[in-house]
Amino acid sequence: MQDDAPLVAVIDDDAATCRAVSRLLDAVGYRVRTYTNPRDYLDELDVAPPICVLVDILMPEVDGLALLREMRHSGSDVPAVFMTGTGHVPTVVEAMKEGALDLLSKPFTADALCATIARATDSSRRVHGERRDLVDLWRQVEKLTPREAEVAALVACGLLNKHVAMRIGTKEKTVKVHRGRVMQKLQAPSLAELVRMVDRLFSEQAPFVKLDGVEARRPRAADIITDVISRERSQSQKQV
Amino acid sequence: MESISAPSSHLGATKSENPPLQVPWSERERATRLALAGELVAAVTHDLRQPLTAIEMNLSAALVFLSGAEPRTDRAIEALEDIFAQQRRMSEALQALEDLVVCREPRHERCDLTALAREAIALIRADPSMREAPIELSVGSQTPLPSVSGDATLIRQALLNVLLHAIDASGGRPGVPIRSAITNLEDSVEAVVTYPKPPETAVTNTGPGLTLARAVVAAHGATIKIDESSESTVSVQTTWPVYAG
Numbered sequence A: 001m002q003d004d005a006p007l008v009a010v011i012d013d014d015a016a017t018c019r020a021v022s023r024l025l026d027a028v029g030y031r032v033r034t035y036t037n038p039r040d041y042l043d044e045l046d047v048a049p050p051i052c053v054l055v056d057i058l059m060p061e062v063d064g065l066a067l068l069r070e071m072r073h074s075g076s077d078v079p080a081v082f083m084t085g086t087g088h089v090p091t092v093v094e095a096m097k098e099g100a101l102d103l104l105s106k107p108f109t110a111d112a113l114c115a116t117i118a119r120a121t122d123s124s125r126r127v128h129g130e131r132r133d134l135v136d137l138w139r140q141v142e143k144l145t146p147r148e149a150e151v152a153a154l155v156a157c158g159l160l161n162k163h164v165a166m167r168i169g170t171k172e173k174t175v176k177v178h179r180g181r182v183m184q185k186l187q188a189p190s191l192a193e194l195v196r197m198v199d200r201l202f203s204e205q206a207p208f209v210k211l212d213g214v215e216a217r218r219p220r221a222a223d224i225i226t227d228v229i230s231r232e233r234s235q236s237q238k239q240v
Numbered sequence B: 001m002e003s004i005s006a007p008s009s010h011l012g013a014t015k016s017e018n019p020p021l022q023v024p025w026s027e028r029e030r031a032t033r034l035a036l037a038g039e040l041v042a043a044v045t046h047d048l049r050q051p052l053t054a055i056e057m058n059l060s061a062a063l064v065f066l067s068g069a070e071p072r073t074d075r076a077i078e079a080l081e082d083i084f085a086q087q088r089r090m091s092e093a094l095q096a097l098e099d100l101v102v103c104r105e106p107r108h109e110r111c112d113l114t115a116l117a118r119e120a121i122a123l124i125r126a127d128p129s130m131r132e133a134p135i136e137l138s139v140g141s142q143t144p145l146p147s148v149s150g151d152a153t154l155i156r157q158a159l160l161n162v163l164l165h166a167i168d169a170s171g172g173r174p175g176v177p178i179r180s181a182i183t184n185l186e187d188s189v190e191a192v193v194t195y196p197k198p199p200e201t202a203v204t205n206t207g208p209g210l211t212l213a214r215a216v217v218a219a220h221g222a223t224i225k226i227d228e229s230s231e232s233t234v235s236v237q238t239t240w241p242v243y244a245g
Helices: A015-027 A038-043 A064-073 A089-097 A110-141 A146-156 A161-168 A172-185 A191-203 A220-239 B025-067 B073-101 B113-126 B152-169 B208-219
Strands: A007-011 A031-035 A052-056 A080-084 A102-105 A208-211 A214-217 B109-111 B135-139 B148-150 B178-184 B188-196 B223-227 B233-241
Touching: A007 A015, A007 A038, A015 A031, A015 A110, A015 B025, A015 B073, A031 A038, A038 A064, A052 A064, A052 A110, A064 A080, A064 A089, A080 A089, A080 A110, A089 A102, A102 A110, A110 A191, A110 A208, A110 A214, A110 A220, A110 B025, A146 A161, A146 A172, A146 A191, A146 A220, A161 A172, A191 A220, B025 B073, B109 B152, B113 B135, B113 B152, B113 B178, B113 B188, B148 B152, B148 B233, B152 B178, B152 B188, B152 B208, B152 B233, B208 B223, B208 B233
Parallel strands: A007 A031, A007 A052, A052 A080, A080 A102, B135 B178
Antiparallel strands: A208 A214, B109 B148, B178 B188, B188 B233, B223 B233
């Protein structure tokens, strides 16, 4: 088994099911951690999060739904796939409402399991990739001074240098200098790229995200950019 | 036609004011049988789904282990051995089902009453609508409790029925627990299920669950007693003979 193989957590109070599912996932190339007690999984939430969690709905003490709620409450957004031995409709509906990525009804086939885990893995990788991009962007934006953040937002709103200068009460020449620094610090090769970056900061305003178990906080400069864009948009709406 | 008459709500009630509830016995018996069959099917289905899933996973894993460029026979053998274990588990579940539906003399084997009570509670909670059933179990301090003599499948079913009766009779009031306790009485072991007395004056010592439990108790030379003397609770006590070898 390769060390960089995707890690899947299997949680089922039935030890035989846990072992068998884990054996199959191991055979097809995943790393697997198994838990017959959901509490043990919750205790290890901060230890190398899995790419997805496969969890039985009906378990004594903490059932699958309660486990998912506790995971989300603790800030874990690992995709969850539920297994169920019952076709009880309200339970299934509740599971999907809680945000289950998929639901496997026991007895399920190996093909169904592998397809579902592959889908969960793709989803997890996509989310992880997007989050990494956001954290990278935050790290670049963090380098901007408040004035540079303001200039970045105004330029991204389509204002010419002279208009930016009027907005912030300075000379056009000074704006040019700020703009050059913004492009350099954000490593933006073009105005289009700067607009894309600023749009992302505006559309994703979460105060922090967890990446590989480490919390990254949104920088102050990102909030300045968001505030300026909000102000500009509300002004242009008033003018219309 | 045989019928069951509900008791008048007060002595002065006349027939015309309060006509007796006429329920054909055959209909009642059929409803009881259907309810028991439903519980049985749910429990057995759950018991079979787990090993079936494990068998499918182990078989597929064994195939993957054997079909690679370098077959991993040791891992495939592990998987195949697990399949045998799961097949035995399915056989036991089917045997339990057969034991319940086929009339036969009960076996007299060594049984752990506490384990059977735990299994009965687990079976109840396997039903999603009973997942949160407030059932508590306490075991007497004189450990280890002696084994009792009887047929494990039937005793578990009797305990299950007493617990279901308690849930039905207490009206499933949220937060009000049903207490079950296992105690050593030297030559016997007692299982007591205590539940809140229903608010209205109701006949609490009848019902299909208790009827089946009584039949099992009688077949084992055990005893069953319903105590309604407390103002707030009802207790169903079953006492099982200790296994003598």
